Amino acid sequence: MSKKDDIISTALHLFNSYSYNSIGIDRIISESGVAKMTFYKYFPSKAKLIEECLHRRNMNLQESLDAAIAQCPAEEYLDHIKTIFYWYHAWFQMDDFNGCMFQKAVEEVSKVYPSTMQPAMEYKEWLTERMRFALAKLGVTQSSQLAGLLASILDGMTIQAQMDKSLVKIDEYWKRVYKLIQLELMEV
Numbered sequence: 001m002s003k004k005d006d007i008i009s010t011a012l013h014l015f016n017s018y019s020y021n022s023i024g025i026d027r028i029i030s031e032s033g034v035a036k037m038t039f040y041k042y043f044p045s046k047a048k049l050i051e052e053c054l055h056r057r058n059m060n061l062q063e064s065l066d067a068a069i070a071q072c073p074a075e076e077y078l079d080h081i082k083t084i085f086y087w088y089h090a091w092f093q094m095d096d097f098n099g100c101m102f103q104k105a106v107e108e109v110s111k112v113y114p115s116t117m118q119p120a121m122e123y124k125e126w127l128t129e130r131m132r133f134a135l136a137k138l139g140v141t142q143s144s145q146l147a148g149l150l151a152s153i154l155d156g157m158t159i160q161a162q163m164d165k166s167l168v169k170i171d172e173y174w175k176r177v178y179k180l181i182q183l184e185l186m187e188v
Contacts (some may be wrong), residue, residue: 004042007032009165011052020050020108047113050105054119057101069130077134078181081150082174084131088154089170092161103155114174122181127151140184150177 132147
């Protein structure tokens with residue numbers, strides 16, 4: 001792993017475990033084991049570091065979700081959406097789950113570091129498009145609107161899981177999402 005990767009990995013861990021505002025550059029430098037000059041060679045500002053961390057998080061999430069969806073039969077588009085919801089639930093159960101790093105960035109630092117919004121928006125657009133595509137393949141005519149609603153449900157689930165993981169009853173959520181999709185299909 002390169003020094004840059006060490007810095008990003010350390011920063012991701014610290015930002016996820018605590019917050020963007022409570023973690024300073026000196027702590028990241030210390031815990032990543034790099035020299036201050038090395039850090040600033042790659043990241044001239046905290047904004048650039050956060051942006052790079054969120055970009056990395058975006059890529060990691062996309063790869064993980066794509067791998068999960070790839071386990072579904074190609075033409076089973078409802079399973080693709082269900083897999084996304086159940087993937088999120090599995091993520092909530094992980095020991096290092098501390099909420100969504102994108103949601104935290106929007107809340108904590110986007111006003112001070114507006115460039116950090118871009119990776120968050122890219123992930124949201126990617127996720128929404130993934131679901132829109134599956135919904136369109138199912139025959140949902142208002143696939144963009146429903147995909148946006150499903151993405152909002154996932155956001156809500158994430159916030160709820162951050163408060164209390166036991167509150168997210170995935171089978172109940174999925175039953176309601178399934179009904180929403182069926183209602184849209186009946187309107188065709």
